[in-house]
Amino acid sequence: MIARIHALLQGDAVSQRRWLAQPDARAFCANLLFIIVGAGIYGFTLGIWRAPLQSVFTALKFPLLILLTCSGNAVINGMLAQLLGSGLSFKQTSLAILMSFAIAAIILAGFAPITLFVWYNAPPLASQNAILGHSIMLLMHVFVIAFAGIMANRRLLHLLENMSGHVATARAVFFSWLAGNLFLGAQLAWNLRPFIGSPRLAVQFLRHDPLRGNFYEAVWRALWHLFH
Amino acid sequence: MTTPPPLPNERFTFGPLPSGHSPASLIEALLKYPGQIIHELQFNWRSALTIWFMIFAVAGMALYGLVVGSFAGGAQFWIAPAKLALGTVLSVLICLPSLYIFACLSGIDAHLRTVTGVFFASVGLGALLLVGFAPVAWIFSQSSDSVPFMGALHLTLWAIGIHFGLRLIKGMSQLLTGRIGTQLRLWTLIFIVVCLQMTTALRPIIAPGKTFFPTEKKFFIDNWFESLSGGAKRN
Numbered sequence: 001m002i003a004r005i006h007a008l009l010q011g012d013a014v015s016q017r018r019w020l021a022q023p024d025a026r027a028f029c030a031n032l033l034f035i036i037v038g039a040g041i042y043g044f045t046l047g048i049w050r051a052p053l054q055s056v057f058t059a060l061k062f063p064l065l066i067l068l069t070c071s072g073n074a075v076i077n078g079m080l081a082q083l084l085g086s087g088l089s090f091k092q093t094s095l096a097i098l099m100s101f102a103i104a105a106i107i108l109a110g111f112a113p114i115t116l117f118v119w120y121n122a123p124p125l126a127s128q129n130a131i132l133g134h135s136i137m138l139l140m141h142v143f144v145i146a147f148a149g150i151m152a153n154r155r156l157l158h159l160l161e162n163m164s165g166h167v168a169t170a171r172a173v174f175f176s177w178l179a180g181n182l183f184l185g186a187q188l189a190w191n192l193r194p195f196i197g198s199p200r201l202a203v204q205f206l207r208h209d210p211l212r213g214n215f216y217e218a219v220w221r222a223l224w225h226l227f228h
Numbered sequence: 229m230t231t232p233p234p235l236p237n238e239r240f241t242f243g244p245l246p247s248g249h250s251p252a253s254l255i256e257a258l259l260k261y262p263g264q265i266i267h268e269l270q271f272n273w274r275s276a277l278t279i280w281f282m283i284f285a286v287a288g289m290a291l292y293g294l295v296v297g298s299f300a301g302g303a304q305f306w307i308a309p310a311k312l313a314l315g316t317v318l319s320v321l322i323c324l325p326s327l328y329i330f331a332c333l334s335g336i337d338a339h340l341r342t343v344t345g346v347f348f349a350s351v352g353l354g355a356l357l358l359v360g361f362a363p364v365a366w367i368f369s370q371s372s373d374s375v376p377f378m379g380a381l382h383l384t385l386w387a388i389g390i391h392f393g394l395r396l397i398k399g400m401s402q403l404l405t406g407r408i409g410t411q412l413r414l415w416t417l418i419f420i421v422v423c424l425q426m427t428t429a430l431r432p433i434i435a436p437g438k439t440f441f442p443t444e445k446k447f448f449i450d451n452w453f454e455s456l457s458g459g460a461k462r463n
Contacts, residue, residue, distance in 0.1 A: 072364055073363070083392050184364050213372070214368055
């Protein structure tokens with residue numbers, strides 16, 4: 001298991017090609033485990049500033065968000081990979097994407113002690129500077145998640161370049177997957193909110209009407225209010 | 229000396245389709261080796277191939293229609309699939325003669341049956357991609373109340389699907405003439421406009437309506453502007 005984590009983080013082309021050449025249940029289970037544990041640990045630190053219960057909820061929801069994004073886009077990602085000429089099968093595309101999310105989850109788990117340390121030093125919810133504490137936690141998580149995402153996607157791009165043998169094909173497949181995963185992931189994150197937890201709202205697993213509203217309309221409304 | 233197998237990256241590698249065609253193998257060929265489909269339809273035509281592609285197109289659009297109908301629910305669960313399947317067939321029937329003529333004008337020496345088969349394969353591939361997008365569209369149809377947003381989303385996903393689908397028409401031109409004529413590019417534009425107008429001619433598809441077909445004639449751009457300015461919501 002440690003060797004597998006090592007190979008994933010290093011972007012070991014030989015091991016990754018071997019896993020992808022014959023994707024078996026073991027490879028899928030290992031990556032699922034990395035996602036559930038890694039994202040779960042980081043999820044715990046995401047919600048801890050708001051309340052201990054929120055951190056438990058977020059520890060469950062963060063891996064769920066990744067797995068729902070992967071499964072929601074599994075079919076279209078497989079189709080796009082084949083259409084764009086990567087030569088990867090549905091199983092191989094699903095495994096490649098799981099591997100990239102597993103890398104992100106491992107990186108996030110590695111950051112968990114640091115985020116816990118920041119939480120320990122941040123103004124707590126009960127203090128007068130609660131808004132400052134919330135802002136610090138929010139910004140830190142945005143940077144950490146963005147960093148993990150960028151690193152994982154870099155590994156995925158290298159993997160695709162290795163597998164397809166064509167840089168242009170690999171980039172086309174990579175950006176189509178990235179666009180699809182960002183598009184669906186943002187909406188699913190909206191549906192599964194709260195993650196960090198607003199200081200003014202109650203601690204909840206999901207908001208009262210999780211399927212009401214969508215992320216892009218909310219962004220549009222926010223921009224509208226900003227400029228009018 | 230044996231010929232090496234074609235690289236998977238060479239999208240339009242024209243060659244015969246391996247024997248034994250199941251629907252699954254045809255879908256795989258559409259996605260991975262569309263060149264083989266075009267080759268088969270030109271040099272080894274069988275009606276079964278065209279029929280399968282027609283089934284993919286109609287069934288795929290109907291399946292995606294279920295997701296479109298899930299936005300409003302109720303009667304739209306059957307109205308949206310029916311209208312999308314009907315609209316697809318009508319668009320193909322309306323544009324097939326012009327495709328054949330434009331193909332001839334481009335210097336393509338293809339039979340009508342080949343053009344028909346490739347056209348259905350194109351639309352079938354677009355529909356299959358929409359089925360792949362269905363989980364994404366479903367999440368948004370359950371989350372959003374805005375008809376214009378859902379309309380824009382469905383159109384974007386359809387545009388991605390048809391972009392890949394219409395590459396088969398260009399592939400046919402490449403196989404038979406070695407180039408893609410301006411006439412075919414123009415026809416592509418005509419087909420897209422016909423499809424967009426079809427969504428207005430068969431409206432309402434996303435939101436429920438008082439009548440099955442519209443009572444007022446309208447161009448699709450008018451309809452879009454009205455929807456956007458009205459900001460229609462889910463009932």
